[in-house]
Amino acid sequence: MLNRYPLWKYLMLILTLLIGLLYALPNLYGEDPAIQITSARKKIMNKNILTKIQNALKQKNIESKSVILGSDDILIRFISTDLQLKGHEVITRLLGKDYIVALNLAPAIPKWLSMLSANPMKLGLDLRGGVHFLVDVDMDTIMSKLQDNILDKLRQTLTMQGMPYINLLKGNQYEVLLRFRDTVSCDNFIKYLVSCHSDMVIQKHVGHLLTVRASDQRIQTAREYALQQNIHILRNRVTQLGLADILVQRQGEHRIIVELPGIQDTARAKEILGATAMLEFRLVNTMSDANGVIPDDSELKETRDGQAVVVYKKAILTGDHIIDSTYSTNEYNEPQVNILLDNSGGNIMSSFTRKHIGKAIATIFTEYRERSKRDINSHSALERHDEIINLARIQSSFGSSFCISGISYPQEARQLTLLLRAGALSAPIQIIEERIIGPSLALQNIKQGVTACVCGVVASIVFMIMRYKIFGLAATCALLANLILMVAIISVLPGATLTMPGIAGIVLTLVVAVDANVLINERIREELRNQRSIQKAIDVGYQAAFSSILDANITMLIKVIILYAVGSGSIKGFAITTGIGIATSMFTSLVGTRAIINLIYGGKRIHKLSI
Template identity: 60%
Template sequence: MLNRYPLWKYLMLIVVIFIGLLYALPNIYGEDPAVQITGVRGVAASETTLVQVRDVLAKENIASKSIALENGAILARFRDTDVQLRAREALLAALGEKYVVALNLAAATPTWLTKISAEPMKLGLDLRGGVHFLMEVDMATALSKLQEQMVDSLRSELREKGLPYASIRKFENNGVEVRFRDQSTRDQANSYLAPRQRDWVFANLGNNSLKITMTDARLSEAREYAVQQNISILRKRVNQLGVAEPLVQRQGAERIVVELPGIQDTARAKEILGATATLEFRLVNTSVDPSAAASGRVPGDSEIKYTRDNQPVVLYKRVILTGDHITDSTSGPDEFGNPQVNISLDGAGGSMMSNFTKDNIGKPMATLFVEYKDSGVKDATGRSVLVKQEEVINIANIQSRLGNSFRITGIDNQAEAHQLSLLLRAGALIAPIQIVEERTIGPTLGQQNINQGLQACLWGLLTSILFMVIWYRKFGVIASTALVANLVLIVGVMSLLPGATLTMPGIAGIVLTLAVAVDANVLINERIKEELRNGRSVQQAIHEGYQGAFSSIIDANLTTLITAIILYAVGTGSIKGFAITTSIGVITSMFTAIVGTRAIVNLLYGGKRINKLSI
């Protein structure tokens, strides 16, 4: 019989719409200002911490909506942002640096919905508020470090082989020039080094010099490594800030995008993310006369660095260990109450430190603090020029063989020690980064964007419904019902997808989808009217209308879907957001327009004697 659906199709339609409605519901409950407490260095918050948090808030007379311990983190909810900020200050002072106390926005979804994993859509930076950074990796510094490693490696290998050289200096294009006393020694060095260093290109320069450069493949590998490692370290630093749902991704060859939704302390974020502090441990050259050091006369294997009091210290150029091997660092007072930073090294770093200190007991070792700062000068391209600042913060005699753990002192105050330990814990950047673009979106502006987006959706929906009801009457009401169901399904699917984030372009995609979602019903309704004009019966006209329009609807929506998939594949950020919502909207609109409206039409008209349609 024409225009009849089996029971299972009606049940399927009801189940799909019910699930979509269920998972769309959390979006109407909004968010609570909250404080999130998580342990650092892999330590999880416990019941003891929970009791401590409750005691601190009670002592400060700060009322909370709820305090819960979930998955090793404590989440305390408050009624407004003023109470939230007071709570954070109180908890920071009480908990110290063992925990990260971060501002957050927590979904106010009822418990019965959270039990079925129903959560609101994740909102992007433009809707939730937060900060956007576009950072550029300083490749010149990264390659300069590689050049310094070449120099150290050459010195070690030539000494090991017993080949005397007059000087080693940096050369243009990230190369190194080694000058020998005679041509014969140079040729011996070339023959020895070339088979051992496949990433280097050797060329004779003059009668007794050797020019060494890195291959293009090695330079390309170094650039890629600098970007990837910086991304990894930035992610660790974002975790130190305690930001929920951050975005850290590559953009182009040398740039990194960092988006921190919901963050309110933007100055702190900029300070932590852009900091380039690291440590170098070097041996002090005690054989140099102080007067010679003051006048700048030092051996070729040494250089002068200065303490905070501007006192010169002669250090060997060879770096024993860098901050790259630091796996953990904490700050606190020593036995005399002075600030100190406790350092833990990885396996390789521990072995290097152990082997070096074993052979140098009784000798002084210096801790050199290295940082890159903005000089205030711009280069030809308009980018800030970074200057390297170095300061000897500690000199101590090696009393015994050191291993994976030791401490450094000589730091001015506890705040400085805490900042240094945080940066070292997150990792030292492989190369300095510059913030070339910064955008801050306040929570108020984010809410304004949401309100405007909702208004656009509402007016688009109402306009489409009004047109359909006036033009197609009862069939217009049926199409409008499918349109509302389509919106519910879009929101439900967006809430279900773990990686989907709603942005302003995403809202534009939803509005566009709603505006064109009635196309399928327009095609169906016009085809039904055409069949009625051709003398078909009502039942035949409905059947032919849906069947005849089906291929056109599929073709039109399939081309849109293909375009959206391409946009998602090649686009970034907001373009992906637009592509996701458009793709979901196309699929759900086809389902509601074809299956949904057909089910209602079959229910109303199927198997009945109808002489006239309200269309």
């Protein structure tokens, strides 16, 4: 029979709509202005700190919605932004520089929705507020690493080949200078390098002097790898610290954009991004001159208590081989970091420790700090600081897993664990631009976006009802269902973040959904004018309009795919919401409205349609 849906189709539609309502519901609860308090490296979070904060807020008559003490932080929710800002001022003055007091936004959804994994839409920086950073990757460090690598290769090659030379040292412009005693040795070495090391550029000068540097292709590869590796590590770092909905993307040849929605305090964000957490394991040189003369292959480093230790320059192993790190305490209740190495690192460490039993090994922690002196562009230069955090004597051979002790505070050990797990930056970074978008500006953007969306929906509803009556009412129900399903899918989809362009995409797809219903309704009218029966006109109207609707939506989907492929940031957000809207509008326009019309008119003897 024409225009009749079986019961299972109606049940499927109702179930789909109920699920959509459930996962769209969290967006009605909004977010609470909150303060997130995390301890600095040398401080521990406890109930005493919590009590001090609560008493200070009570004295100033600042009412909090809730206070939660976590394992590493305290989260305080407030009713309004004004109370949040007042509380931030009081808590910052109370705790001083020992704690990081960050303004934040916390979802206010009830627990039963959280248990169903129903969360609100992830909002972009323009809708939620937060911090925008432009980060510069220090490519000079990459060039310096290439220079050191070439120097080590040349020294090993000269030793293996038994070639006599006068000196081997670093030159300007990241070159390596190598001087030979005679022309024969110089020419033979050039022939060997050309045949074995195509990634090196060699130039011969008077006086049997060679300058060796990395080829342009190798430099470009190293720069590209460093940039991509830093993007990957920064993304892992902020994700493991509990920051979601972040944007980390490349800009130009050596810069990265980082956007952290919901964070209003740059201090915490800077600590996350700027931390280096680079580790090296080096052998202690116990054969150094008693007169204080340090051999060429060694250098002086200091422990945290100021003890000077001579270690070999060449590292046994670096943090690049660390695949996991966890925090624990030893038998003396002292903090320690448990290290797990990859197969290559485990083999290197096992072989080295087996050959050097009884000798001391130093764990060196490296970080890059900004100098007080700035360059001509008002950017402060980065300076490397090394510190020995652990000295241990090799008692027996060990492989891919071992512990690092000698860390003073548990919070410091946890921070080091987290950063090592996220990975060490391939090159140090420097924040050269930062912008903060406040919650009030973000709220204004949301209001404007919602107003635009509501106005568009209302205008469409008024037009459809006035023009097509009951069929227009059916189209209105489908339009609202379309909006609910779009919001639900954007809320559930892992990579979807709503921005102002995303709201524009929602409005655009609502227009497309109305357009589909206009095509269907006009085709039904045309069939009625051609003296078709009412039931046949409805059936033919939906079937005939299907191909036109499908063509229009496929054309738009192709544009959306191109936008997503070549665009970035907010352009991708627009493409995602538009693509979701195309799918939901096809479903609601063709299936949803047909179900309503079939329920009203299907299988009945009708003399006149309200269209």
